[in-house]
């Protein structure tokens with residue numbers, strides 16, 4: 001077993017898959033609708049034995065790296081745990097992860113009840129809710145298992161959270177998956193109506209073999225135009241929230257670094273723990289193909305520390321995979337800002353990850369526009 005912290009590699013984020021199933025059935029979901037059926041062989045929920053072992057491993061890792069990290073309760077839908085088990089999980093994790101380590105939950109919001117909120121408040125768990133915009137936009141894809149839209153339930157959950165003085169500050173953000181057919185100003189307004197002060201937006205998943213929804217070809221810029229529209233509303237708002245993607249690009253244009261993967265060239269140590277305790281790569285890699293998020297070696301919290309994983313050749317390959325290998329990216333003037341996009345979005349069966357992002361043209365369009373905004377602001381300051 002490795003006893004020393006491996007190089008500069010450290011844990012930044014752990015996604016804890018505490019539930020492998022979901023109460024919703026969003027038609028674009030990369031877990032259930034991208035051809036990877038691995039969720040079927042997982043237990044429905046993480047067991048007490050696994051969460052105890054996870055807590056032990058996280059505690060050991062914190063002592064070793066001495067730099068705080070975040071744990072995100074993820075799924076499926078993590079609130080399927082119910083209030084009693086959620087309390088047990090949060091108490092176990094908070095017991096070994098004092099502040100400033102963050103504990104968060106990424107939820108579809110439909111199951112937020114007062115009992116759930118009591119638990120989240122008690123253990124200071126930040127909440128990020130997936131909501132795609134106004135009802136018509138959200139309900140187009142975010143459906144339940146009977147094919148009914150989930151917007152009304154999600155809105156009720158967020159309103160419950162925001163109605164209580166003790167839980168309002170827990171709403172860390174809202175996360176919207178972009179429908180390029182939607183109006184970005186309407187999406188912005190709907191997200192703002194939640195009261196969240198932080199938004200994030202994600203493009204629909206895809207790669208060079210499977211074009212993302214709404215993109216007619218790799219050369220077209222549907223997402224770039226949509227994001228430019230969002231930028232316009234954002235810049236015109238006298239009381240704007242933060243928008244993680246746009247703020248990250250702005251920071252990078254000004255010479256800073258990004259806060260999250262997907263833009264910029266910083267490396268992030270992201271690991272996933274499945275309900276059975278298996279340690280995997282970031283599960284967004286499923287977008288590149290079934291099993292693309294799995295290590296060849298089976299790592300498990302029962303047998304291995306995070307540091308063991310960090311010391312492996314496979315982890316090195318995964319870590320370095322964040323840097324684009326395409327010659328097109330290497331000579332791109334926007335590389336420092338774009339970073340080649342999400343790894344999974346570079347995939348093609350013919351060339352593996354040796355491609356620019358399938359959103360390359362969109363990224364270049366948005367970055368060019370944001371560069372002009374920064375230059376105009378700098379000219380005004382002179």
Ligand code: SF4
Pocket residue numbers: 324328329330332333334335338339340341356357359360361363364
């Ligand atoms: S994906 Fe496109 S914009 Fe991004 S670094 Fe590569 S070539 Fe440049």
